[in-house]
Amino acid sequence: xxxxxxxxxxxxxxxxxxxxxxxxxxxxxxxxxxxxxxxxxxxxxxxxxxxxxxxxxxxxxxxxxxxxxxxxxxxxxxxxxxxxxxxxxxxxxxxxxxxxxxxxxxxxxxxxxxxxxxxxxxxxxxxxxxxxxxxxxxxxxxxxxxxxxxxxxxxxxxxxxxxxxxxxxxxxxxxxxxxxxxxxxxxxxxxxxxxxxxxxxxxxxxxxxxxxxxxxxxxxxxxxxxxxxxxxxxxxxxxxxxxxxxxxxxxxxxxxxxxxxxxxxxxxxxxxxxxxxxxxxxxxxxxxxxxxxxxxxxxxxxxxxxxxxxxxxxxxxxxxxxxxxxxxxxxxxxxxxxxxxxxxxxxxxxxxxxxxxxxxxxxxxxxxxxxxxxxxxxxxxxxxxxxxxxxxxxxxxxxxxxxx
Amino acid sequence: xxxxxxxxxxxxxxxxxxxxxxxxxxxxxxxxxxxxxxxxxxxxxxxxxxxxxxxxxxxxxxxxxxxxxxxxxxxxxxxxxxxxxxxxxxxxxxxxxxxxxxxxxxxxxxxxxxxxxxxxxxxxxxxxxxxxxxxxxxxxxxxxxxxxxxxxxxxxxxxxxxxxxxxxxxxxxxxxxxxxxxxxxxxxxxxxxxxxxxxxxxxxxxxxxxxxxxxxxxxxxxxxxxxxxxxxxxxxxxxxxxxxxxxxxxxxxxxxxxxxxxxxxxxxxxxxxxxxxxxxxxxxxxxxxxxxxxxxxxxxxxxxxxxxxxxxxxxxxxxxxxxxxxxxxxxxxxxxxxxxxxxxxxxxxxxxxxxxxxxxxxxxxxxxxxxxxxxxxxxxxxxxxxxxxxxxxxxxxxxxxxxx
Numbered sequence: 182x183x184x185x186x187x188x189x190x191x192x193x194x195x196x197x198x199x200x201x202x203x204x205x206x207x208x209x210x211x212x213x214x215x216x217x218x219x220x221x222x223x224x225x226x227x228x229x230x231x232x233x234x235x236x237x238x239x240x241x242x243x244x245x246x247x248x249x250x251x252x253x254x255x256x257x258x259x260x261x262x263x264x265x266x267x268x269x270x271x272x273x274x275x276x277x278x279x280x281x282x283x284x285x286x287x288x289x290x291x292x293x294x295x296x297x298x299x300x301x302x303x304x305x306x307x308x309x310x311x312x313x314x315x316x317x318x319x320x321x322x323x324x325x326x327x328x329x330x331x332x333x334x335x336x337x338x339x340x341x342x343x344x345x346x347x348x349x350x351x352x353x354x355x356x357x358x359x360x361x362x363x364x365x366x367x368x369x370x371x372x373x374x375x376x377x378x379x380x381x382x383x384x385x386x387x388x389x390x391x392x393x394x395x396x397x398x399x400x401x402x403x404x405x406x407x408x409x410x411x412x413x414x415x416x417x418x419x420x421x422x423x424x425x426x427x428x429x430x431x432x433x434x435x436x437x438x439x440x441x442x443x444x445x446x447x448x449x450x451x452x453x454x455x456x457x458x459x460x461x462x463x464x465x466x467x468x469x470x471x472x473x474x475x476x477x478x479x480x481x482x483x484x485x486x487x488x489x490x491x492x493x494x495x496x497x498x499x500x501x502x503x504x505x506x507x508x509x510x511x512x513x514x515x516x517x518x519x520x521x522x523x524x525x526x527x528x529x530x531x532x533x534x535x536x537x538x539x540x541x542x543x544x545x546x547x548x549x550x551x552x553x554x555x556x557x558x559x560x561x562x563x564x565x566x567x568x569x570x571x572x573x574x575x576x577x578x579x580x581x582x583x584x585x
Numbered sequence: 586x587x588x589x590x591x592x593x594x595x596x597x598x599x600x601x602x603x604x605x606x607x608x609x610x611x612x613x614x615x616x617x618x619x620x621x622x623x624x625x626x627x628x629x630x631x632x633x634x635x636x637x638x639x640x641x642x643x644x645x646x647x648x649x650x651x652x653x654x655x656x657x658x659x660x661x662x663x664x665x666x667x668x669x670x671x672x673x674x675x676x677x678x679x680x681x682x683x684x685x686x687x688x689x690x691x692x693x694x695x696x697x698x699x700x701x702x703x704x705x706x707x708x709x710x711x712x713x714x715x716x717x718x719x720x721x722x723x724x725x726x727x728x729x730x731x732x733x734x735x736x737x738x739x740x741x742x743x744x745x746x747x748x749x750x751x752x753x754x755x756x757x758x759x760x761x762x763x764x765x766x767x768x769x770x771x772x773x774x775x776x777x778x779x780x781x782x783x784x785x786x787x788x789x790x791x792x793x794x795x796x797x798x799x800x801x802x803x804x805x806x807x808x809x810x811x812x813x814x815x816x817x818x819x820x821x822x823x824x825x826x827x828x829x830x831x832x833x834x835x836x837x838x839x840x841x842x843x844x845x846x847x848x849x850x851x852x853x854x855x856x857x858x859x860x861x862x863x864x865x866x867x868x869x870x871x872x873x874x875x876x877x878x879x880x881x882x883x884x885x886x887x888x889x890x891x892x893x894x895x896x897x898x899x900x901x902x903x904x905x906x907x908x909x910x911x912x913x914x915x916x917x918x919x920x921x922x923x924x925x926x927x928x929x930x931x932x933x934x935x936x937x938x939x940x941x942x943x944x945x946x947x948x949x950x951x952x953x954x955x956x957x958x959x960x961x962x963x964x965x966x967x968x969x970x971x972x973x974x975x976x977x978x979x980x981x982x983x984x985x986x987x988x989x
Contacts, residue, residue, distance in 0.1 A: 182795030
């Protein structure tokens with residue numbers, strides 16, 4: 182009789198956003214007259230920029246003619262896209278990353294879930310608490326986390342790194358050395374950023390101790406402050422200890438198009454095995470390329486026109502973030518994030534738990550946010566709002582919250 | 586110090602098609618004057634059908650306006666697509682599969698590689714020999730196959746099911762009962778089909794012994810014979826033992842668009858755990874949906890216009906298959922497949938090994954095929970040609986082979 186992967190049975194609850202969606206839908210069915218505003222899931226709302234739309238149409242047209250039709254994409258992604266990424270996201274920032282160190286994928290969620298596969302299941306992982314749940318859940322599925330300790334509220338073999346107001350939501354270097362360290366800056370869910378100086382400490386720590394850093398830079402387009410690095414490769418020595426994940430979802434609105442990439446430098450070794458070769462094998466065996474038309478759209482993100490239009494799009498969401506941050510602060514809320522990130526992280530008022538505040542906001546203000554406790558124990562009593570709504574909805578939602 | 590997943594070090598050679606591509610490119614660089622014809626990799630060459638192109642344009646247009654813009658897709662895929670699949674691929678054939686048992690993905694390659702994750706690494710797998718390498722390699726990566734026995738030329742914990750001319754390339758029921766059985770019909774690489782009666786024996790065997798069948802139906806659109814089932818769910822009892830994988834690559838030319846789906850019936854249980862719930866969790870955690878525009882294109886495959894245009898497209902490739910089959914047979918080759926599949930499987934002449942014949946064909950006829958031994962030990966001395974070239978190129982390639 183076949184057996185299942187019973188690590189799956191250790192997963193805690195269902196995927197956070199499914200639960201949020203279910204609760205929201207139940208409320209809306211009961212209250213069809215209310216206009217619910219969703220500032221929960223990090224999904225964008227602005228349409229794709231005109232240059233992206235034009236590029237998609239052109240690429241679709243190519244697919245309709247035998248001479249320009251494209252079948253399977255190259256394993257790593259099309260060179261036109263990898264070159265544009267290397268030039269614009271790395272070399273222009275002084276980072277030595279070449280096009281053949283970039284692996285194009287269908288999005289950072291897939292990559293952040295899949296990357297752990299090339300590591301031993303004996304490795305110990307360290308994650309921030311609160312954390313983007315995909316890092317943790319995919320390690321639970323792989324059996325790397327051990328059992329869940331119900332009394333302690335955490336997995337036995339995981340090093341949790343508390344991110345709290347006291348440390349500006351940037352974790353301390355762990356005393357017990359982890360093998361794999363997940364970092365995400367600007368952070369989801371807290372919206373916190375890390376300075377280049379602090380990130381350099383992490384790189385040095387990893388190199389000294391033989392840890393690998395999995396660095397999620399999905400929100401780098403929202404950075405406004407000068408001393409905040411856009412890539413971990415701005416730090417010296419990162420090529421020997423860090424993998425970086427990128428998304429086109431937040432800088433270019435590709436949540437429904439699906440495109441991302443992962444950088445695995447060729448200097449990143451485990452003994453005489455290069456992680457680049459392992460990831461290349463994984464990518465070539467279990468994935469068959471992002472759609473040609475979407476890769477062309479990705480290339481357009483780096484065109485002059487694309488950069489201009491997308492800066493405006495990001496600025497639109499940044500304006501929302503600023504609005505939420507400042508108005509909730511004025512209203513007496515304890516608020517964080519929002520400056521270098523599209524997320525606002527706030528303390529639930531009056532000692533409410535995260536889910537109590539979720540229900541309260543949904544019922545009283547008809548606003549959907551994300552309960553901080555869904556991201557980990559240290560997220561309890563916190564709450565995440567996103568800046569990805571329309572400006573009008575954002576203003577209305579905040580006015581409703583101010584009126585509570 | 587972090588450790589790698591050293592199961593990766595057990596992988597044999599590099600991914601077959603990368604090696605084929607490297608050899609071909611080296612030949613072309615040396616011989617820039619030769620016109621090389623590729624009948625190797627199973628990649629289509631005909632442009633997307635007009636109705637698909639129109640649908641893509643319309644969906645792209647929707648993405649350019651806030652009112653019709655779509656962000657993250659639902660976890661399982663859009664309902665409009667899942668309903669079309671359930672109706673056309675299942676209910677119209679008398680199979681009881683509902684829309685919520687269908688998981689839309691970015692292609693059957695990803696699914697066929699990922700599906701093993703929900704099973705215990707202690708399970709024993711059975712694969713056909715020769716086999717589509719993704720089934721085996723992804724199980725090597727997961728540690729399910731054990732070590733490679735160099736002397737025997739096979740992995741220690743794998744049940745290989747020989748597919749030879751003697752058994753019409755349809756394997757016998759294994760004596761040692763496997764936990765997981767990979768079957769692909771119409772078969773890649775041999776082009777062999779299985780009758781409904783024979784497939785029913787497999788379903789009965791799996792139900793009796795507690796095995797799960799992972800059934801790859803990627804090539805079902807090429808079936809021409811009446812007693813060959815399009816889906817394993819045409820067999821009684823398949824809902825309690827089988828998962829089915831489907832592709833849009835071969836029936837609709839989506840190799841460069843990326844779309845597929847997997848069916849996990851809700852009756853498929855391991856004790857009190859439903860595999861449907863495990864796959865739903867995996868899908869929701871490590872994947873973020875196929876692009877909206879591609880899912881709309883998938884829906885168009887099932888429109889009246891789509892069915893008509895794609896029948897013509899499939900007929901085009903079927904004509905190629907018939908041409909290759911009949912002409913090579915007349916030329917004295919021992920040929921198989923081609924009737925219910927886009928693949929022709931032939932015996933290399935004069936006792937040549939598969940790679941010897943590959944080099945011979947590349948050098949003497951400038952035709953690229955795929956060495957049968959790349960698919961497994963029992964593929965040695967065989968060779969695969971695909972029907973996915975243009976008719977003109979196919980005719981020219983075969984004429985060159987006939988002239989050798």
